[in-house]
Amino acid sequence: MVDNDCIFCKIAGGEIPSDTVYEDDLFRVILDLNPATKGHALILPKQHYANIYEIDEDTLQKLIVLAKKVACAMKDTLHCDGLNIVQNNGLAAGQTVFHFHLHIIPRYEEDGQDLNWIPGKSDPAEQKKLAGMIGAAIK
Ligand code: AMP
Ligand code: ZN
Numbered sequence: 001m002v003d004n005d006c007i008f009c010k011i012a013g014g015e016i017p018s019d020t021v022y023e024d025d026l027f028r029v030i031l032d033l034n035p036a037t038k039g040h041a042l043i044l045p046k047q048h049y050a051n052i053y054e055i056d057e058d059t060l061q062k063l064i065v066l067a068k069k070v071a072c073a074m075k076d077t078l079h080c081d082g083l084n085i086v087q088n089n090g091l092a093a094g095q096t097v098f099h100f101h102l103h104i105i106p107r108y109e110e111d112g113q114d115l116n117w118i119p120g121k122s123d124p125a126e127q128k129k130l131a132g133m134i135g136a137a138i139k
Contacts, residue, residue: 003048008099012044022070026062029070032103036113039078039106043067049100051089063102070104080106084115 002009010016012028019031021041032040043063049055055063071083086103088095107113 001048002046003099006048006099008044008097008101009046009048012046012099022066026059027066029066036103036105036115037080037108037111039074039080041070041074041104043070043102043104045100050098051095051100052087053089055100067102067104074104074106078106081109082107086115 002013007016011018011030014028018028020028021031022029026046028044028046030042030044032042043066045055045059045063047059049059067085071085074080074083084103084105084107086105087101088103105113105115
């Protein structure tokens with residue numbers, strides 16, 4: 001399904017032009033308009049899925065294989081020193097475009113970016129409880 005009101009559906013379908021890195025039947029890989037670093041790319045499925053909860057497993061499996069290929073191409077061409085793969089779900093997690101996409105962000109020594117979180121403290125009893133709770137809900 002494609003959502004006629006979704007900008008990433010339009011970009012993935014070629015209706016809105018983009019700096020396309022790669023395209024096949026299922027995906028378009030584009031450069032981010034506001035790149036965190038040089039080469040920051042987005043993998044867009046051509047079908048509309050709002051987030052990780054909606055995307056089907058078959059598409060997701062193919063997407064992660066493509067992510068590896070893009071990552072290797074970046075390493076070879078951009079000679080980046082590292083690489084982050086980021087995927088946001090929901091406003092609280094920083095998602096701004098509600099069409100599933102995977103960020104592939106090449107990293108360079110001293111690129112000035114900070115994608116890290118602030119490490120917290122864990123409580124052993126709560127950790128045990130959480131591990132059991134989440135694990136029991138995996139379908
Ligand atoms: P997120 O915050 O995970 O939803 O990421 C959305 C990303 O899409 C941001 O990094 C934006 O810079 C990027 N973006 C938004 N509109 C466009 C566009 N027209 N072309 C390329 N990238 C875009
Ligand atoms: Zn869409």
